[in-house]
Structures are given as C-alpha cells and as structure tokens.
Amino acid sequence: MKLYADLHIHSCLSPCGDELMTPNNIVNMALLKGLDIIAVSDHNTCGNLSAVCSVAAQNGLTVIPAMEMETMEEVHTLAYFATLEDALSFSDEIYTYLPSVANNPDFFGRQLYMNDDDEIVAQEPKLLLSALSITVEEGFEMVKKHNGIAVPAHIDRPSHGMIPILGFINPHLGVTCVEVSPIGIAQGFAQYDPRLLTITNSDAHDLGSILEPIHQIELEQNTPEAFLEMLRRGKA
Ligand SMILES: [Zn+2]
Numbered sequence: 001m002k003l004y005a006d007l008h009i010h011s012c013l014s015p016c017g018d019e020l021m022t023p024n025n026i027v028n029m030a031l032l033k034g035l036d037i038i039a040v041s042d043h044n045t046c047g048n049l050s051a052v053c054s055v056a057a058q059n060g061l062t063v064i065p066a067m068e069m070e071t072m073e074e075v076h077t078l079a080y081f082a083t084l085e086d087a088l089s090f091s092d093e094i095y096t097y098l099p100s101v102a103n104n105p106d107f108f109g110r111q112l113y114m115n116d117d118d119e120i121v122a123q124e125p126k127l128l129l130s131a132l133s134i135t136v137e138e139g140f141e142m143v144k145k146h147n148g149i150a151v152p153a154h155i156d157r158p159s160h161g162m163i164p165i166l167g168f169i170n171p172h173l174g175v176t177c178v179e180v181s182p183i184g185i186a187q188g189f190a191q192y193d194p195r196l197l198t199i200t201n202s203d204a205h206d207l208g209s210i211l212e213p214i215h216q217i218e219l220e221q222n223t224p225e226a227f228l229e230m231l232r233r234g235k236a
C-alpha cells in the first residue's frame with residue numbers, strides 16, 4: 001500500500017523544537033494533514049516516544065519509534081525501530097554517551113518530557129544538541145544491536161549532513177536508505193547512489209512544518225515492522 005509519510009519530526013523534548021510540538025499536537029496535526037505514518041525523532045533521545053506512541057495508538061496513526069543521533073563527527077543519523085521497547089533501550093544506552101553539558105533553556109530552549117495529556121512531567125538537564133562521544137561506525141553498530149536500522153539524515157546539508165562532512169557514505173556502514181532534504185532533491189542528491197532508497201521528510205521543529213501529503217512510501221502493511229522491512233530490503 002502507498003502511504004503518505006513524514007518520518008523525521010521533532011517534539012518539544014528537542015531544545016530547538018517548538019513547545020507546541022506536544023504528543024497530542026503532533027499526532028493531531030499529522031492526521032489533519034492526511035498523513036498515514038510518521039516518525040518522531042528527537043536529538044539523541046527517545047524520551048517522549050512513550051507518550052507519542054500511546055496518543056497515536058488512541059487515534060489510529062502509525063508512529064515509527066525513532067531518534068536523530070549526532071555522533072562525534074557532528075553527523076546526524078536517523079535510527080528507526082520496530083518497537084518502542086527497542087527504541088527505549090537504545091535511548092538508555094545513547095544517554096551514557098551524551099556529554100554532561102547542562103542545557104541553557106534561555107538560549108537553546110526547554111527540553112520537555114510530556115505524558116499522554118501533554119503535561120510536562122520533567123525537563124532534561126543535559127543538552128541534547130551535543131555530539132555523542134561515539135563515532136558514526138559505533139553509532140550504526142549500536143542501532144543494529146537494538147534491532148534498529150540507521151539512515152543517514154539530510155545527507156546533502158552542509159550542517160550535519162554525511163556527504164558534506166565526511167565526503168562520502170562509507171560502504172562498510174551497510175546503508176540501504178538515505179534521507180535527502182527537499183533542497184538536496186532539487187540539487188540531485190537522490191542520484192548520489194542509485195542503489196540506495198531515498199526518503200524525504202520535513203525535519204519539522206514546529207507544527208506548521210509537518211508535511212502535507214506529498215511523499216509516499218510503499219509498504220506491505222501500515223506498521224513500523226513493515227517500514228523496517230522496507231529499509232532492510234533496500235532497493236531490491
Ligand atoms: Zn539533523
């Protein structure tokens with residue numbers, strides 16, 4: 001089936017995410033826009049996914065548990081999981097590699113943990129926008145260990161994109177799919193390696209930026225498992 005997707009959205013736990021990016025607002029905006037499947041991927045954490053997944057389940061929207069990790073090269077990689085449990089165990093391990101740098105909420109924004117009712121239950125004290133003390137290779141291994149699949153994020157972007165920073169996508173990483181930003185699509189980055197699947201997402205930090213129904217993915221079923229299967233298969 002063809003599904004309208006936006007697989008890179010930040011919640012209010014990301015310091016740069018608008019505080020209106022609450023679990024209920026994200027799910028309701030995605031439904032309002034006519035999306036079938038989304039992923040919420042905060043910087044270096046899966047801390048709001050329990051609430052997002054529970055709200056989505058109550059409203060019949062499919063959410064893929066995800067994270068956008070920043071490894072020591074300052075490269076961003078999306079990690080996708082079939083289950084919340086896998087995402088949370090991955091997140092716990094990632095947290096141990098997050099530097100102990102305190103967030104400055106006045107400068108970067110607050111980092112809000114929310115429950116199903118969009119109530120603030122806590123604030124993350126460590127700055128989530130830091131680079132982790134692991135390499136891209138180690139990050140990819142860790143995603144795999146927790147049954148996830150890593151997808152280099154916005155590979156075209158001068159800031160945090162794998163190609164401008166590292167110069168190429170190392171074949172040893174076993175990448176099957178890359179995210180290209182809408183600008184990168186116009187610049188031809190989807191043709192970087194014709195063997196790779198390409199996805200394009202909003203990277204929304206505010207509600208209005210969540211995608212209109214414009215990008216479709218083809219899955220056997222509308223489930224996170226089927227999405228992971230698509231990534232695993234790659235461009236067969
Ligand atoms: Zn990014």
Ligand SMILES: [Zn+2]
Nearest residue numbers: 008010068203
């Ligand atoms: Zn992002």
